[in-house]
Amino acid sequence: MPPRAPWPPRHAVISGGSSGIGLAMAQALAAQGTGLTLLARDPARLEAAAGAVRAAAPGVEVATQPCDIRDAEATARAVAAAEARAPLDLAVACAGVVRAGGFADLPAQAHRELMETNYFGVLNLLRPALGPMRARGAGRVLIVGSAAGLAGFWGYSAYAPTKFALRGLAEALRAECAPDGVSVSIGHPPDTETPQLAAERAERPPQLVAIAATAPPREARAVAAALLAGARRGRADVPVGALAWALLRLAPAVRPAVDAWFDRVAARAGRG
Numbered sequence: 001m002p003p004r005a006p007w008p009p010r011h012a013v014i015s016g017g018s019s020g021i022g023l024a025m026a027q028a029l030a031a032q033g034t035g036l037t038l039l040a041r042d043p044a045r046l047e048a049a050a051g052a053v054r055a056a057a058p059g060v061e062v063a064t065q066p067c068d069i070r071d072a073e074a075t076a077r078a079v080a081a082a083e084a085r086a087p088l089d090l091a092v093a094c095a096g097v098v099r100a101g102g103f104a105d106l107p108a109q110a111h112r113e114l115m116e117t118n119y120f121g122v123l124n125l126l127r128p129a130l131g132p133m134r135a136r137g138a139g140r141v142l143i144v145g146s147a148a149g150l151a152g153f154w155g156y157s158a159y160a161p162t163k164f165a166l167r168g169l170a171e172a173l174r175a176e177c178a179p180d181g182v183s184v185s186i187g188h189p190p191d192t193e194t195p196q197l198a199a200e201r202a203e204r205p206p207q208l209v210a211i212a213a214t215a216p217p218r219e220a221r222a223v224a225a226a227l228l229a230g231a232r233r234g235r236a237d238v239p240v241g242a243l244a245w246a247l248l249r250l251a252p253a254v255r256p257a258v259d260a261w262f263d264r265v266a267a268r269a270g271r272g
C-alpha cells in the first residue's frame with residue numbers, strides 16, 4: 001500500500017539532526033520546503049546546524065529541541081512539542097553511536113551504551129511520533145540502520161546487534177502501521193563520510209579496517225538522498241549502494257561465501 005502522507009512532507013522531526021546523515025537529510029528536506037524539528041544532544045551544535053539549514057533554505061521553519069534521545073520522557077516531550085507546532089508527516093530516527101573493537105577488548109558498558117542510544121533511542125522517538133500519525137491515517141517513518149545490520153563483521157560485536165535489533169523493530173512496526181496508512185522504512189547505509197566515521201576510524205582494529213576497505217565510504221549527501229527516496233516510496237528496506245543491496249537481497253544464499261571471504265581478509269589483517 002503506498003504511503004498516504006504527502007511528499008515532500010510538510011513537517012519532519014529528525015533525531016541526530018545536527019551532523020552527518022541526519023543533517024544532510026535536514027538540508028535535503030528543507031530544500032524541498034519541509035518544515036523541520038531537529039533533535040540532538042548538544043545545544044550549541046544543534047543551533048549551528050539549524051542555522052546552516054535556515055541559511056540554505058530561507059523561509060523554511062527550522063525548530064530545535066535539545067534532547068538526549070536515551071531519555072524517553074524528554075524525547076516524548078520534544079516530539080509532542082513538535083507535533084503541537086504542526087502535524088508530523090515524517091519521523092526520521094537517525095541518532096546513533098558506534099564503538100569498534102574486538103569482543104575481548106570492548107567493555108560490557110559499550111554494548112549497553114550502544115543499545116541504549118541506537119535501539120532505545122529510536123524506540124523513544126517512535127513511541128510518541130507514531131500515535132498521532134496512525135490516528136490521522138497518514139505518515140512516514142524512516143529508521144537509519146546500517147549495512148552492519150545486514151551481516152556481522154569483525155569488530156562490530158557491540159554495534160551490529162543494535163542495528164539487527166532495529167531491523168526487527170522496523171519489520172514489526174511496518175506490519176502494524178501499514179493498515180493505518182503509515183509506512184515504516186529502514187535504511188542500510190554503508191560507511192558514510194561523517195564526523196562519527198572519522199572518530200570510529202581511530203579505534204578500528206586492523207581486521208575491520210581491511211574489511212571496510214572493500215566498500216569505500218559514501219558522501220553523506222548521497223546517502224541522505226537515497227534514504228529519503230526510499231522513504232518517499234514507502235520501501236520497507238532501503239539498502240544504500242550495491243554491496244548493501246547484495247547483502248540484503250542475496251542473503252542468505254551468498255552469506256557462506258561472503259563470510260569465508262571476510263574471514264580470510266580479517267585473518268590476513270590480524271597477522272599484520
Ligand SMILES: CCCCCCCCCCCCCCC[C@@H](O)[C@@H](N)CO
Pocket residue numbers: 098145146147148153189190191192196197200211212214215243244246247250254258
Ligand atoms: C556479496 C555481498 C558483499 C558484501 C560486502 C559488504 C562489505 C561491507 C563492509 C563494511 C561494512 C560497514 C558497515 C557500515 C558501518 C557504519 O554503519 C558505521 N561505520 C557507523 O558509521
